[in-house]
Amino acid sequence: MEILDGKKISNDIKSEIKAEVDKMKERGEKVPHLAAVIVGSDGASLTYVGSKVRSCERVGFESTLVQMPSTTSEQELLKKIEELNQDDNIDGFIVQLPLPDQIDTQKVIMAVHPDKDVDGFHPMNFGKMALDMSTFIPATPFGILELLERYKVDTKGKHTVVIGRSHIVGRPMSILMGRKGWPGNSTVTLTHSQTKNITQITSQADIIISALGVPNFLKAEMVKDDAVVIDVGITRVPDESRPRGYYLTGDVDFENVSKKASYITPVPGGVGPMTIAMLLKNTLLARERHRSRS
Ligand code: NAP
Numbered sequence: 001m002e003i004l005d006g007k008k009i010s011n012d013i014k015s016e017i018k019a020e021v022d023k024m025k026e027r028g029e030k031v032p033h034l035a036a037v038i039v040g041s042d043g044a045s046l047t048y049v050g051s052k053v054r055s056c057e058r059v060g061f062e063s064t065l066v067q068m069p070s071t072t073s074e075q076e077l078l079k080k081i082e083e084l085n086q087d088d089n090i091d092g093f094i095v096q097l098p099l100p101d102q103i104d105t106q107k108v109i110m111a112v113h114p115d116k117d118v119d120g121f122h123p124m125n126f127g128k129m130a131l132d133m134s135t136f137i138p139a140t141p142f143g144i145l146e147l148l149e150r151y152k153v154d155t156k157g158k159h160t161v162v163i164g165r166s167h168i169v170g171r172p173m174s175i176l177m178g179r180k181g182w183p184g185n186s187t188v189t190l191t192h193s194q195t196k197n198i199t200q201i202t203s204q205a206d207i208i209i210s211a212l213g214v215p216n217f218l219k220a221e222m223v224k225d226d227a228v229v230i231d232v233g234i235t236r237v238p239d240e241s242r243p244r245g246y247y248l249t250g251d252v253d254f255e256n257v258s259k260k261a262s263y264i265t266p267v268p269g270g271v272g273p274m275t276i277a278m279l280l281k282n283t284l285l286a287r288e289r290h291r292s293r294s
Contacts, residue, residue, distance in 0.1 A: 010273035021060035032287035040070035092118035092286035143274025164211035
């Protein structure tokens with residue numbers, strides 16, 4: 001069994017991006033600028049946004065954090081998004097999800113200009129991804145592809161089972177693993193909460209990508225020998241004995257599944273850090289495209 005070490009690979013990617021940014025600085029060019037909008041004060045969201053902003057600093061990007069109160073109206077958020085769309089200094093931006101109930105997430109996703117949509121959530125970018133066109137690939141699926149590529153995991157002709165069909169992870173992942181090319185060329189089964197006999201399906205899989213957010217969902221008896229197991233899930237489990245009052249766990253019973261798997265991602269230290277690295281990669285791409293347009 002080999003660990004797919006997202007922490008190490010994400011650090012490699014950040015070093016590569018930093019080297020690019022250093023070259024931009026030497027040439028006297030503007031460096032990439034990422035803005036992140038957060039509405040409300042959800043603990044997990046603040047943590048995610050904080051680490052995105054810190055990672056920007058680490059690679060030499062400019063970053064802007066826009067914090068808005070949980071009472072922000074949809075109109076106020078849409079106005080802020082329009083300002084960011086118009087701001088020539090900002091190459092790309094994200095709006096951290098989930099949003100408070102009074103805000104329609106779909107309207108927000110539609111409002112972000114596709115050229116600045118480094119999350120790859122806008123229908124135009126999602127459509128391009130589905131059509132194998134060059135675009136911003138959502139950071140978590142992009143990070144999983146990068147991990148598979150850097151560890152040279154064979155995906156051609158393999159049966160990939162994706163658990164979860166969310167628009168940000170499961171659905172795009174299923175499309176990407178089925179595309180022509182590598183990583184891809186898999187035969188994909190997309191499963192969800194209405195899937196019957198899920199154990200029967202996962203136990204036939206060569207590659208399992210689990211993105212549902214249920215701790216210890218994927219057990220050893222659901223996995224065949226030598227399967228590749230990618231655990232996207234991140235759940236905070238309350239635990240007063242820990243300094244933060246919780247610990248993080250994935251969807252996979254790591255202790256037992258790792259004994260059968262050929263490759264497996266840990267949680268934390270697997271897909272999570274890759275997501276941030278690929279957001280930075282998308283921002284670098286946004287800067288390059290922005291420069292070529294102006
Ligand atoms: P989501 O929007 O809640 O979607 C969960 C999916 O899992 C849904 O499609 C749901 O099916 C399915 N599901 C729920 N219970 C199921 C069951 N018992 N059997 C089969 N499928 C089931 O979640 P998400 O945003 O994709 O996130 C999933 C997990 O990944 C969460 O733990 C999240 O924190 C984590 N995550 C991690 C990263 C990272 O960077 N590592 C990034 C994003 C998300 P239905 O569609 O039928 O409801």
